[in-house]
Amino acid sequence: MRKTTVVTICVALACLFFAGGIYAKVGDVIKFAGDCPRTKGEMTFSHKKHSEDYAKQYSDLFANGCGECHHDAKGQPLKDLKADSKVDTCISCHKQCGEAPKGKDAPKLDKKQKLAYIAEAYHQNCQGCHKDFNKKYAPKKAPVTCNDCHPKKS
Template sequence: MQNKTKVLTVAAVVVSFLCAVSLALAGTKVDDVIKMENKSAYEKHTKGIIMFTHKKHNEEYKLDCGECHHDDKGAPLKLKLGDDVQPCLECHTKTGMPDRKALAGLSPADKKKAELEYHYGAIHENCQGCHETYNKEKVGDARKGPAPVSCTQCHPKTAK
């Protein structure tokens, strides 16, 4: 009888441990390349869809998750590969492009805040801003260098 209790206790501990490990490892599978397309927000894309090389940015360029993924205050999130993340559109809810005339009279801080309400603004600020900083560090010019910063460098041409 005592042996049966010990066996059941050990089995319960092992099952609990396996459940804890599987929960800790659970998360979202992250594709090596992510097609930056959102059909629910955009009826039609006006430029080619960007193919974001997630694995390359994470492993080869050694970027932490928080370089791109942030909280509602802009602070980097402390994530590990496979953690669930919200899509950009969860917070940057406006689609299309901001009205440049409406932004013209705003202070730089208010202009940036208004642009970041847009999915377009958030993506371009995050990606292009990082690429410009990288280029400036590497070759001294934000607009020239190895990281793409122009429309055609990121958005492939689409068939017409």
């Protein structure tokens, strides 16, 4: 038997490397859990690139480290997370499926009520930082349009 087995699995555009039996607790690429009915195709998220590479390269945008995205039940940033920490899923707190209702018949929601919808929570988190990035680091671009992030439903 070889001492080191390197298996490379390519999923869509993303490649995950498992080398020599060292498995990271949090996947390098996260597939969003399918707890809700979908209108868009399934997307993946480069967790490792964000939490390591981008966090280092653009440290001004990641002042709270892991806590730029992970926070506690009071919304306070979890700065000292570890890869093997137990992390609550976003939807365990932002519990409603999909986006907040839109249109003229939709109820008027305040900020907190809107955030109860999982897609609003994600959109604010992901796009908020990407917009800041695009302003500061132009002409570099992080995705902010629907199709940049969401693949067509197959």
